[in-house]
Amino acid sequence: MGPTPEPAFPPGDGSPGLAGAQGSGAMAWWRLEMVCAPELEESLLWKLPTLGISRVALTHRPESPQRCLLLAWLPEIDWPAPERVELARALAPLGEPFGLSLPPLAWHRQDDEDWSLSWKQHWQPDPVGQTLLILPAWLEAPADQAHRRPIRMDPGSAFGTGSHPSTRLCLEALEALAEQRGGLGALAPLEGLRVADLGCGSGILALAALRLGACQVAAVDTDSLAIRSTTENARLNDFTVGDGSLAPAQLRLALGSASTLEILLEGRPADLLLCNILAPVIEALSPSFRSLLAPAGVGFLSGLLVDQAPGLEKVLAAQGWRAQLVARQESWGLMRLEIRRDVA
Numbered sequence: 001m002g003p004t005p006e007p008a009f010p011p012g013d014g015s016p017g018l019a020g021a022q023g024s025g026a027m028a029w030w031r032l033e034m035v036c037a038p039e040l041e042e043s044l045l046w047k048l049p050t051l052g053i054s055r056v057a058l059t060h061r062p063e064s065p066q067r068c069l070l071l072a073w074l075p076e077i078d079w080p081a082p083e084r085v086e087l088a089r090a091l092a093p094l095g096e097p098f099g100l101s102l103p104p105l106a107w108h109r110q111d112d113e114d115w116s117l118s119w120k121q122h123w124q125p126d127p128v129g130q131t132l133l134i135l136p137a138w139l140e141a142p143a144d145q146a147h148r149r150p151i152r153m154d155p156g157s158a159f160g161t162g163s164h165p166s167t168r169l170c171l172e173a174l175e176a177l178a179e180q181r182g183g184l185g186a187l188a189p190l191e192g193l194r195v196a197d198l199g200c201g202s203g204i205l206a207l208a209a210l211r212l213g214a215c216q217v218a219a220v221d222t223d224s225l226a227i228r229s230t231t232e233n234a235r236l237n238d239f240t241v242g243d244g245s246l247a248p249a250q251l252r253l254a255l256g257s258a259s260t261l262e263i264l265l266e267g268r269p270a271d272l273l274l275c276n277i278l279a280p281v282i283e284a285l286s287p288s289f290r291s292l293l294a295p296a297g298v299g300f301l302s303g304l305l306v307d308q309a310p311g312l313e314k315v316l317a318a319q320g321w322r323a324q325l326v327a328r329q330e331s332w333g334l335m336r337l338e339i340r341r342d343v344a
């Protein structure tokens with residue numbers, strides 16, 4: 001397989017996205033390239049959109065798993081030389097927690113047409129686990145992947161195109177749960193399951209849960225661009241989406257955080273809680289988990305570094321949870337969360 005696409009951020013700024021960019025003729029772009037260590041990926045993918053940079057891709061090459069290439073496309077008109085110098089300065093502190101210095105930033109000017117082509121090149125059908133397939137919206141599943149369950153994604157979508165380790169860990173855990181419950185050969189192995197997705201990004205976890213047969217997913221994100229992206233991706237996959245106030249929808253979606261999710265769940269905690277956010281945010285949100293997850297439910301928490309797991313386990317244990325690191329990819333971990341039977 002070619003380079004793997006990584007989480008991309010939303011065009012959100014009302015930007016052209018793919019289709020608009022193709023039509024905007026005279027515009028030129030700076031393509032930023034940075035070869036970086038995997039530890040820096042998530043921080044960069046977090047930071048760049050806050051600086052107004054939403055067109056981002058990461059590629060991993062099988063021959064050098066310890067390095068990834070981050071690509072970002074910035075409108076030339078908005079990023080003159082002083083702004084680009086300032087950007088390097090703004091990103092530099094991201095390496096500090098890992099004892100790394102930020103790699104050099106390489107800039108290449110390119111025309112609009114080149115940009116849209118470059119963007120597309122970084123998107124290939126991406127198989128996850130045994131049965132899932134993340135499909136760029138404009139592609140059909142290749143014949144050798146046609147047996148997989150497709151999740152169609154728009155490239156302009158928020159974090160979560162499925163190839164970031166923390167997202168993959170959640171997708172694989174979802175699939176493992178499906179295997180335990182209905183078996184992966186079943187049409188809807190997660191049938192009857194009510195799912196809560198806290199920090200849905202592009203909606204990829206919510207859509208995977210629905211694709212595996214969950215009857216309903218409630219999802220929230222504090223980023224309005226993520227809500228837009230999740231809505232668009234749900235429609236691409238022919239799932240009904242609403243805010244719960246009108247006709248029942250497979251995906252109930254709203255801007256907000258834990259308390260909004262509680263409202264979407266209508267006072268009935270979910271059977272499965274998905275939360276892929278950085279460890280400090282998970283910790284801050286953890287007091288709400290009791291009202292989001294049913295006593296017999298299971299949570300999958302990701303977005304934490306393996307080193308952060310013991311601290312987080314301790315915090316959760318003090319709140320009556322049994323939280324265990326059950327999987328890892330690179331330096332990212334996945335925690336399974338259940339009520340502690342000894343104290344419940």
Ligand SMILES: C[S@@+](CC[C@H](N)C(=O)[O-])C[C@H]1O[C@@H](n2cnc3c(N)ncnc32)[C@H](O)[C@@H]1O
Nearest residue numbers: 159160167199200201221222223226257276277
């Ligand atoms: C790492 S992304 C995960 C996206 C997607 N669920 C996935 O697994 O790929 C985390 C998402 O959580 C959202 N987020 C951050 N803090 C949040 C909070 N306190 N409440 C709800 N969402 C939050 C961010 O906007 C972002 O979209």
